[in-house]
């Protein structure tokens with residue numbers, strides 16, 4: 026049975042068109058793009074094509090794109106490049122809600138001689154801009170902020186921030202892994218210096234990513250080696266995956282409209298229906314500035330892993346901000362940073378849609394989930410207490 | 420995804436004995452919403468035999484399955500037999516639990532102990548000892564007991580069993596100390612440094628605040644002021660950004676306290692005075 030896949034912020038289905046485009050680069054055209062022969066050279070041409078397509082998706086110049094192995098590598102590359110380009114600056118600024126790809130590196134830097142400022146967010150997940158601006162200093166080497174949050178879908182005003190940061194001569198990097206392919210972006214219209222993206226979030230395969238580096242940005246490679254990627258990233262190219270990412274970028278341009286109309290409407294239907302069918306439920310994050318495909322909903326007094334496993338019985342795939350699924354015991358750092366109360370944080374579920382979702386799938390969730398929450402609440406000692414206190418209040 | 424046994428899944432999807440017995444003879448409640456799981460166990464005793472048992476639980480699949488299994492294990496047993504049940508019986512009954520989830524069975528066992536104490540009219544054992552892990556409210560005595568009972572050897576194992584150390588991680592050094600002590604590896608104590616006189620201590624605290632701590636806080640737009648030193652309690656006031664910022668607790672505890680412990684004396688604790 027085909028799963029009802031509503032976990033597209035975790036990873037996406039590789040588009041069939043992408044697979045088709047990739048296969049010949051494993052079987053027939055396996056040459057090395059650096060080789061002197063035509064057989065390899067033709068592969069090089071195909072990579073150029075892919076680079077141009079990806080550049081078009083984000084409004085960049087093809088030379089500004091460096092292919093990497095994943096979003097995480099792009100993030101690390103960008104941050105280390107900025108630190109190496111500014112060896113006398115020892116301050117890094119980022120936010121409290123970054124993906125581990127940035128968060129763990131920032132924490133590492135904090136333990137190893139750098140001063141790191143983590144900018145807080147409010148209870149809607151919105152960045153505290155005053156805090157951010159007041160912490161910029163002449164010692165700041167890089168500001169790295171995610172463009173859209175993977176758990177809540179909240180979109181940060183990074184273009185506006187980049188402008189202010191840039192004016193002070195500070196490098197600005199954004200982790201755009203979640204936004205690329207979901208909302209239109211245009212690097213020609215902003216001053217962001219570096220941007221990370223990842224293939225598997227936009228229907229390309231896992232294990233391919235890219236880093237956008239604006240022309241003129243001081244850069245030092247993270248992986249030193251051959252002259253590939255213009256000396257900016259050593260290592261023989263993952264040709265088929267690069268070809269796949271190019272194709273996925275082309276599809277994303279064509280499907281941007283669908284994502285922001287039909288998919289968004291499906292997300293909205295799912296959200297409003299669940300909120301009205303299930304008491305004590307609320308959306309996590311600022312609905313006014315959000316990805317079109319994501320909703321994070323807190324169901325009070327129940328625990329996320331139980332919800333997910335009961336949904337799993339119907340082959341419905343989602344994810345949770347709950348601790349139990351990850352092996353750690355604290356709820357997600359994103360929900361904690363937003364000061365979502367424990368009653369809600371443990372029972373938060375993220376649904377993330379894609380162009381491959383149909384209305385009938387959303388309807389199934391709307392039908393299946395309310396009884397699941399009801400059942401778990403009947404089992405929960407806190408729900409009973411809550412009901413009792415409501416009765417005495419009345 | 421967790422690898423749950425068929426038995427865990429089956430108990431999770433069809434939990435037995437959900438609910439609460441009215442006028443129960445034994446009631447045991449453990450856990451809290453903040454900890455991520457909680458369990459309320461109630462049972463009825465007649466002629467020394469547990470005739471019925473019910474549970475309510477907030478938690479993940481294995482917490483629900485463990486509670487369900489516990490009630491099945493209890494019904495029909497004498498109270499004396501029930502007393503001999505351990506968390507391993509619960510886990511075994513379910514065909515095993517992933518090691519990261521052992522704390523679910525431990526929670527079942529704790530609820531049972533409490534319910535039996537309640538049945539016998541024994542006073543609820545107050546959490547004796549000093550809280551070591553603030554995140555999950557676990558005391559040194561509980562930790563010692565867990566290390567002994569389950570022969571635990573690492574912080575990770577402790578977290579799997581009783582959750583301590585699974586949050587902010589601040590308690591890791593203390594927990595490691597307890598593991599080492601109980602397992603007898605800490606044979607030679609380092610020579611104790613000469614105790615400071617009161618005047619020396621206060622002076623050293625003042626100096627450390629001025630020289631080490633203040634400049635770091637000020638870089639982030641905050642400030643700290645020493646209010647008093649009462650024994651080993653250092654009372655401070657936080658000013659500026661730090662006081663409003665969500666991280667002020669962590670800045671205080673993590674940073675100021677660890678610096679003072681490192682540079683002045685291990686026994687010091689820091690408290691914030693709100694003006």
Ligand SMILES: Cc1ncc(COP(=O)(O)O)c(C=O)c1O
Pocket residue numbers: 034035094095096097098124126171173174175200202203223224225232233234
């Ligand atoms: C915001 C964000 N940044 C970075 C990553 C890491 O990307 P990758 O899995 O390609 O390393 C992810 C994916 O989980 C993400 O959501």
Ligand code: FES
Pocket residue numbers: 551552553554555583584585586587588589590591
């Ligand atoms: S105090 Fe133990 S994990 Fe936070």
